[in-house]
Amino acid sequence: MARRTRLAGACLLALATVFAGAFSSAPGNLAHAAEPVAKVPFATEQAQASFPRQVTDLAGREVTLESSPQRIFLAQPRQLYALLTLLDAPLERIVGWAYPLAVFDPAMTERLEARWPQLATLPALSRASTPSLEGEALLALTPDLVLFDLSQRSRIEGSPLAALLDEVGTPWLYVEFNHHPLQDAPVSVRLLGEVLGVEARAREVDDTIAAHLALIDERLATIAERPRVLINIAPGVKVDCCRTNLHNGVADLVTRAGGRNLAAELAPVSGATLSKEWVLAHPPEAILNTGGQWAKGDGLRAGIGISGEDIQHDLARMVQTLPGWQSLDAVKQGRVMALWHGFHQGPYAIVALEAIARWLHPETFADLDPMATFAWLMNDPTLSRGSGHFWGQLPKNHRTEVVFPD
Structure with a gap:
């Protein structure tokens, strides 16, 4: 205490x-x-x-x-x-x-x-x-x-x-x-x-x-809409779906960015891994996934050297391989995002918060520049979108065809 x-x-x-x-x-x-x-x-x-x-x-x-x-x-x-x-x-x-x-x-x-x-x-x-x-x-x-x-x-x-x-x-x-x-x-x-x-x-x-x-809090005070967000931590790294945060970590960021953590509201308190069937039974309005460049090369990609197309490809592959997910409204509307996993591992949570706020409320936060925030905190003025994409989303009504290896 x-x-x-x-x-x-x-x-x-x-x-x-x-x-x-x-x-x-x-x-x-x-x-x-x-x-x-x-x-x-x-x-x-x-x-x-x-x-x-x-x-x-x-x-x-x-x-x-x-x-x-x-x-x-x-x-x-x-x-x-x-x-x-x-x-x-x-x-x-x-x-x-x-x-x-x-x-x-x-x-x-x-x-x-x-x-x-x-x-x-x-x-x-x-x-x-x-x-x-x-x-x-x-x-x-x-x-x-x-x-x-x-x-x-x-x-x-x-x-x-x-x-x-x-x-x-x-x-x-x-x-x-x-x-x-x-x-x-x-x-x-x-x-x-x-x-x-x-x-x-x-x-x-x-x-x-x-x-x-304070800026984000001030603007959100006038917004009633709070989309239901499924938090999916590092899908494909340990499980295909869906490790989540209930009341900490990325969950804090989703709530502060003007979303509602679907798992915290509906999931049993005893567990932090949701089944694919549970997600279909409790459809989210948006899906937030964390990605990175894991040593084994699995999971969603995000970060240095990763392009926006890479992120879109990985997200398309994810929703195609999870049974029933293509029917989710969040997928059809392109409200599926990948975010660099490292943002909540150091003093960079504010960068993730700005990116999530722009994603959930694009009109309210269109002027935020999370990449500039990140470069300043990294003490690296050369860091930019050209260095790599640390977040990205699935296009609305995407038609990405994913070729699976033999």
Whole structure:
């Protein structure tokens, strides 16, 4: 309860700051509140406060840092996204990770390696996505900070690894980005800003995200329509259909973007995987799928190097291979979307939110530019639709003929 109170308080404080600052100076058109994302440069990186300092992590633990960490170990590789948002040279402060980012997204990894070649040789303790962290191997990298995801808490607290880190005096912290991404990400960004000594940059990122959230909330307040959305997580990767989020993750984004999560309203609370027959019996008005570039090459494609035609082909193939789905109104009306899975794994949930809002309410949010938001948060001005498509949708009354391999 204490952690929830802190999270809620932090988010309300950020939102209050935005309304008092960013909105008070914006022109009459609310669209102007979104403009800073594409135009405001990052603040100069500075360590603004003295060390030692005490910080509070996402589990509510108070941790003392004797100095600003320069040798950080990432227990989850997608934590890199937060560091490259906050730091101009993140690889100079990372000593290793549990396993490479390429396990999740080889194409994004290749792009990041072009910016920071040392990423290709960054020490990894494993090549598997669920490694058992060996304390001695980790300490051999001499980290001065270890970052864990809050989802790893049950495996870390009280473990031999935690005891070893405490024994040798290596601080460790929990961050969180994907469970409740719009709630937890601002708190994690602020925490990392304190830890890294870049509070001004963290505040700029946090305030910009809050301004974009406020814009979406303001416009949706006048809209009664809330389409019923089926959330389909990474179809084809583990199951054909349909892993879903009930009250967290992408579900948070759908609700905030002006949709209704079909599974949360109708599905049994005990399960998060829906059958194909259940979907046909409870037809959605829109279908949101997550895609990526999985190491095994299965599932829907989205991300670096992927074209809009690739996404349309994969969506057409999906609806053709699931019995009865071509008869769904959502399919006939072209309200089937693919969205890059990585958006709710780092501080980029706002990008997904803008893309979903445009998809569900195109007239209301036609002026949003989620790609510009993404490029700004990635600290990569060259990132554009030409780099790859991170979302796409099935055309209305599509006639795509999919050729299946023998």
